[in-house]
Amino acid sequence: MPSSPSDSRPLVELRAVTKSYAEGDSVREVLSGTSLALHRGEFVVLLGRSGSGKSTLLNLISGIDQATHGEILVEGRDLGRMPERDRTLLRRERIGFIFQAFNLLPTLTVEENVRLPLELLGRSSAEASARARELLERVGLGARANSFPDRLSGGEQQRVAVARALAHAPPLLLADEPTGNLDEETGGQVLDLLEGLTRQGHACALIVTHEPAMAERADRVLTMENGRLVERPGGARGRGTP
Numbered sequence: 001m002p003s004s005p006s007d008s009r010p011l012v013e014l015r016a017v018t019k020s021y022a023e024g025d026s027v028r029e030v031l032s033g034t035s036l037a038l039h040r041g042e043f044v045v046l047l048g049r050s051g052s053g054k055s056t057l058l059n060l061i062s063g064i065d066q067a068t069h070g071e072i073l074v075e076g077r078d079l080g081r082m083p084e085r086d087r088t089l090l091r092r093e094r095i096g097f098i099f100q101a102f103n104l105l106p107t108l109t110v111e112e113n114v115r116l117p118l119e120l121l122g123r124s125s126a127e128a129s130a131r132a133r134e135l136l137e138r139v140g141l142g143a144r145a146n147s148f149p150d151r152l153s154g155g156e157q158q159r160v161a162v163a164r165a166l167a168h169a170p171p172l173l174l175a176d177e178p179t180g181n182l183d184e185e186t187g188g189q190v191l192d193l194l195e196g197l198t199r200q201g202h203a204c205a206l207i208v209t210h211e212p213a214m215a216e217r218a219d220r221v222l223t224m225e226n227g228r229l230v231e232r233p234g235g236a237r238g239r240g241t242p
């Protein structure tokens with residue numbers, strides 16, 4: 001894969017990030033000084049027990065939520081110093097987010113949900129439609145383009161959420177348990193798609209999962225433990241995948 005000068009700069013950088021939530025009179029610290037650098041071309045898995053702060057970390061990186069202390073940079077831009085509007089634009093243009101709860105819009109059809117990121121970026125209707133159809137085919141839902149999300153099973157909704165997150169080919173893909181509702185075979189196909197598009201597009205994917213087996217295909221494996229990230233190489237590194 002050709003590398004450009006911008007590759008040396010991390011796509012995402014966390015510097016001593018803490019995140020606390022106030023609960024009644026007490027304060028709960030979820031992240032306690034987390035540092036991390038993610039680069040384009042990396043397929044990264046994030047493990048950790050329930051409640052350890054995985055979704056919190058994704059929300060911070062996407063700018064949906066803000067850190068209590070520390071800095072988070074995406075493509076060199078400090079999220080904490082950006083106005084809300086710029087964070088929204090950055091998220092729309094540069095990030096694809098597969099939410100743990102899917103967050104599909106119930107009043108839009110499956111195809112309209114997948115077209116939405118492209119339409120928000122001002123792409124033509126023809127382009128948005130062609131891309132949405134292509135991705136829906138790839139997640140096995142070509143025949144359901146005109147259905148509404150509430151007519152779909154949990155796993156089908158999850159696959160729509162995957163297609164939507166990939167629609168604008170973002171350099172950064174954040175996925176919160178993207179295969180949590182899928183059987184092994186369908187989950188494997190979704191992972192193939194995520195990994196394939198990440199590697200083809202020289203993007204970076206950070207994928208939360210409870211399945212340790214996913215570490216086999218990752219370049220890096222991060223585990224959230226007591227508010228900090230512990231890292232080890234993934235199986236793909238050992239096989240020499242770039």
Ligand SMILES: Nc1ncnc2c1ncn2[C@@H]1O[C@H](COP(=O)(O)OP(=O)(O)OP(=O)(O)O)[C@@H](O)[C@H]1O
Pocket residue numbers: 021022023030048049050051052053054055056057100
């Ligand atoms: N808005 C909030 N207010 C208060 N506490 C919160 C808030 N959001 C998250 N938390 C707390 O932060 C901790 C981490 O939550 P988070 O959702 O990041 O966990 P997780 O690792 O994604 O867990 P799971 O695997 O169950 O999805 C939890 O103890 C949760 O109760």
Ligand SMILES: [Mg+2]
Pocket residue numbers: 054055056100176
């Ligand atoms: Mg979570």
